[in-house]
Amino acid sequence: xxxxxxxxxxxxxxxxxxxxxxxxxxxxxxxxxxxxxxxxxxxxxxxxxxxxxxxxxxxxxxxxxxxxxxxxxxxxxxxxxxxxxxxxxxxxxxxxxxxxxxxxxxxxxxxxxxxxxxxxxxxxxxxxxxxxxxxxxxxxxxxxxxxxxxxxxxxxxxxxxxxxxxxxxxxxxxxxxxxxxxxxxxxxxxxxxxxxxxxxxxxxxxxxxxxxxxxxxx
Amino acid sequence: xxxxxxxxxxxxxxxxxxxxxxxxxxxxxxxxxxxxxxxxxxxxxxxxxxxxxxxxxxxxxxxxxxxxxxxxxxxxxxxxxxxxxxxxxxxxxxxxxxxxxxxxxxxxxxxxxxxxxxxxxxxxxxxxxxxxxxxxxxxxxxxxxxxxxxxxxxxxxxxxxxxxxxxxxxxxxxxxxxxxxxxxxxxxxxxxxxxxxxxxxxxxxxxxxxxxxxxxxx
DNA sequence: TGCACGAAACGGACCGTTTCGTTTCGTCGA
DNA sequence: TCGACGAAACGAAACGGTCCGTTTCGTGCA
Numbered sequence: 001x002x003x004x005x006x007x008x009x010x011x012x013x014x015x016x017x018x019x020x021x022x023x024x025x026x027x028x029x030x031x032x033x034x035x036x037x038x039x040x041x042x043x044x045x046x047x048x049x050x051x052x053x054x055x056x057x058x059x060x061x062x063x064x065x066x067x068x069x070x071x072x073x074x075x076x077x078x079x080x081x082x083x084x085x086x087x088x089x090x091x092x093x094x095x096x097x098x099x100x101x102x103x104x105x106x107x108x109x110x111x112x113x114x115x116x117x118x119x120x121x122x123x124x125x126x127x128x129x130x131x132x133x134x135x136x137x138x139x140x141x142x143x144x145x146x147x148x149x150x151x152x153x154x155x156x157x158x159x160x161x162x163x164x165x166x167x168x169x170x171x172x173x174x175x176x177x178x179x180x181x182x183x184x185x186x187x188x189x190x191x192x193x194x195x196x197x198x199x200x201x202x203x204x205x206x207x208x209x210x211x212x213x214x215x216x217x218x
Numbered sequence: 219x220x221x222x223x224x225x226x227x228x229x230x231x232x233x234x235x236x237x238x239x240x241x242x243x244x245x246x247x248x249x250x251x252x253x254x255x256x257x258x259x260x261x262x263x264x265x266x267x268x269x270x271x272x273x274x275x276x277x278x279x280x281x282x283x284x285x286x287x288x289x290x291x292x293x294x295x296x297x298x299x300x301x302x303x304x305x306x307x308x309x310x311x312x313x314x315x316x317x318x319x320x321x322x323x324x325x326x327x328x329x330x331x332x333x334x335x336x337x338x339x340x341x342x343x344x345x346x347x348x349x350x351x352x353x354x355x356x357x358x359x360x361x362x363x364x365x366x367x368x369x370x371x372x373x374x375x376x377x378x379x380x381x382x383x384x385x386x387x388x389x390x391x392x393x394x395x396x397x398x399x400x401x402x403x404x405x406x407x408x409x410x411x412x413x414x415x416x417x418x419x420x421x422x423x424x425x426x427x428x429x430x431x432x433x434x435x436x
Numbered sequence: 437t438g439c440a441c442g443a444a445a446c447g448g449a450c451c452g453t454t455t456c457g458t459t460t461c462g463t464c465g466a
Numbered sequence: 467t468c469g470a471c472g473a474a475a476c477g478a479a480a481c482g483g484t485c486c487g488t489t490t491c492g493t494g495c496a
Contacts, residue, residue, distance in 0.1 A: 035334040117254065160406075231496075
């Protein structure tokens with residue numbers, strides 16, 4: 001929370017009831033009216049608060065959304081000793097959290113807001129960097145167990161996983177069943193290439209990489 | 219274009235110059251002022267057109283954006299005979315198209331707009347479904363060549379590839395070099411799991427799939 | 437004569453800010 | 467110990483501004 005930055009001496013303190021009422025109202029407005037109906041005026045009305053009070057503590061609509069999101073966000077980064085289960089568990093946890101709380105709407109709104117406000121984009125980038133680090137650790141653990149190749153870029157893998165989650169959030173597809181999640185994770189872990197004949201050994205299969213420069217046709 | 223639906227008899231026809239001027243102005247405004255500055259008023263001002271003229275032909279800001287996007291969109295779906303090259307080529311083509319024309323800004327705006335307007339979301343979903351079909355065909359071709367396992371869900375793979383593209387668009391990361399793209403595609407094609415010892419054959423490596431039910435810990 | 441056009445204006449919503457009177461709460465002196 | 471004082475936060479109202487989507491008007495083309 002952006003509380004009490006430049007307090008000098010005496011005077012009334014920030015009213016925590018008011019702050020709570022505003023956050024509660026913000027969440028309610030977002031859920032009931034959606035992102036398009038989410039305005040500072042609407043939040044103030046609902047919270048029976050003055051607009052200046054909101055602007056005093058939150059510099060922008062996005063700051064309010066961020067506080068709102070962090071008030072809810074609790075997602076598991078499982079550690080089962082098996083990367084597939086870790087990733088599937090993470091996605092399941094994230095999707096249901098987004099689905100069943102207002103977190104989904106909030107995060108969607110933040111991403112949308114970031115498209116028209118560079119400041120929000122920067123903060124969001126910082127935030128997701130931290131999140132990717134968590135996911136990356138799951139992969140690094142698997143690497144340490146010898147489950148994942150040593151030269152794998154765990155940041156990039158985390159990026160791929162998060163991308164999947166983001167797009168499904170943005171396109172209202174948070175209802176994927178576990179089978180689909182497991183399949184998607186499976187592709188990432190084991191690839192989609194055919195096993196060829198059973199006689200060819202693994203290394204050879206993977207080494208068969210044509211580096212054709214590939215003039216792209218229309 | 220949403221042109222001339224209920225024309226009855228005589229009278230002045232739609233002025234194509236005006237339509238072009240509006241689309242040109244819309245593109246210019248979007249590029250110069252960004253999505254936050256992209257308003258019907260601004261477009262009308264720039265095009266020296268009346269707002270009613272715009273509203274007459276485009277029911278919403280999003281419809282204008284769609285027309286704008288389709289005026290530019292030309293992306294390659296390469297067919298090199300090798301899936302990795304196809305996918306990398308596709309991503310390269312898409313990223314550079316988004317980067318070097320106004321397409322990127324336009325599509326970003328469309329996605330953002332879809333977050334606050336269900337109609338736009340529906341149209342966008344329809345559109346992307348068509349695009350995924352194109353990507354899916356690349357995978358199906360590879361399947362026909364025996365390059366990809368027969369039971370792979372090509373729609374889901376297309377979804378993963380598109381997700382990567384979307385997030386990079388939305389987070390201003392369209393400048394990935396070919397190496398990174400190739401790596402990302404490689405993970406999807408070949409997986410990230412370790413090859414284990416060189417002695418183990420491919421099928422065995424891939425068959426070693428632990429289906430642990432995996433109680434997720436905190 | 438019918439329709440598209442540009443221009444102007446409409447009421448309404450929201451923006452971010454300012455003004456006002458009130459309330460809350462440290463502080464300091466009596 | 468207590469009450470006056472002042473700084474700061476508060477709710478309410480109003481500001482000028484922008485944009486929304488619509489209506490009205492006069493002009494011009496077919």
